[in-house]
Amino acid sequence: MLHTVNKSPLVNSSLEQCIEFLAKDEPILLYEDAVYAAQAGTRFEIKIQALLKTNPVYALQADLKARAVNNIINGVKIVDYNGFVDLVAEHKVQNWL
Amino acid sequence: MAEDAKKIMFVMQKPPHGSIYPYEGLEFILISGAYEQDISLVFLGDGVYNLKKDQDTSELGIKGFVKTYRTLEGYDIENIYVDQNSLKDRGLTQEDLIVDVKVKTAPEINSLMNEQHAIFPF
Numbered sequence: 001m002l003h004t005v006n007k008s009p010l011v012n013s014s015l016e017q018c019i020e021f022l023a024k025d026e027p028i029l030l031y032e033d034a035v036y037a038a039q040a041g042t043r044f045e046i047k048i049q050a051l052l053k054t055n056p057v058y059a060l061q062a063d064l065k066a067r068a069v070n071n072i073i074n075g076v077k078i079v080d081y082n083g084f085v086d087l088v089a090e091h092k093v094q095n096w097l
Numbered sequence: 098m099a100e101d102a103k104k105i106m107f108v109m110q111k112p113p114h115g116s117i118y119p120y121e122g123l124e125f126i127l128i129s130g131a132y133e134q135d136i137s138l139v140f141l142g143d144g145v146y147n148l149k150k151d152q153d154t155s156e157l158g159i160k161g162f163v164k165t166y167r168t169l170e171g172y173d174i175e176n177i178y179v180d181q182n183s184l185k186d187r188g189l190t191q192e193d194l195i196v197d198v199k200v201k202t203a204p205e206i207n208s209l210m211n212e213q214h215a216i217f218p219f
Contacts, residue, residue: 001211017110017142020182021203023211094210095218097110097118 002091006032009044018096019047024054029079029087031060038064040071048073060084098173099133103214106137109144110218113163114154119147120162122219127165130172137213138169139206140198141180144219145187148179148194166196180206 003022009015015037018028028051030037037044038059051057052075059072061080072078079087107126111118129136140148147163154161169177179198184190191198201209210216 001207013142014110021141021207021210023204023207092211092213092216094108094216097218 001026002029002087002093003027003096004029004031004093005034005037005096006030007097008033009037009047010042014096015044016047018094019051021094022051022055025056027056027058027087027091029058029060029084030076031063031084033063033067035059035063035067035069038072038076039069040073045073048076052076058083058087098135102133102135104135104137104212105129106139106210106213106216108210108216108218109138109140109147110142112143112146113152114157114159118219119144122217123162123165125217125219126169126174127172130169130174133173135176136172136174137176137178137209138174139178139180139201139209141183141206143183143187145179145183145189145194148196148198149189150193150195163195169196178206178209 003018005015005018007014058077058079061078107122109119109122113119152163177198178201181200181202
């Protein structure tokens with residue numbers, strides 16, 4: 001199952017909730033304001049580092065660029081819209097609101 | 098239930114009166130129930146507040162929709178799950194809720210999600 005998150009983890013608990021309900025190896029896609037979670041140096045980075053040990057994490061390129069999130073945590077994979085579509089087509093999806 | 102019924106899950110994640118999400122979700126749930134699909138509901142995070150007993154919206158001047166959850170049984174929607182930690186974090190127990198629910202852990206809810214044909218978040 002693919003888990004998608006679109007809110008900043010610094011002001012909203014949806015990513016934390018997502019992490020709690022994840023099973024190992026299930027991919028997480030960060031888009032819209034959730035791409036701030038992919039930025040190195042935030043207080044949330046430690047949780048992303050831990051997450052990357054068990055699950056693939058993707059961030060949407062257009063949203064990263066729009067927000068100038070350039071210093072990406074090592075291991076977070078960047079996908080474009082086509083990659084987004086591929087992930088959605090390959091998995092069932094749960095959106096964390 | 099229809100022979101070709103799909104497994105459809107609604108994941109209620111928002112508290113009841115601060116946004117339109119749960120109200121719209123409940124409408125969608127009731128409509129889906131009328132089509133005889135295999136419906137499950139999961140309440141997690143602040144979504145568990147939807148089911149809290151004794152909510153009174155009269156002073157807000159809005160129609161309280163929460164009592165409508167009691168009609169779910171009439172639509173044969175009996176798979177109502179609540180996340181154990183979400184209840185505990187909010188100091189709630191099953192006794193505080195307006196409908197009978199099955200309390201599940203996060204991994205159990207993940208398994209239920211993986212069984213579905215479709216999942217709708219509210």
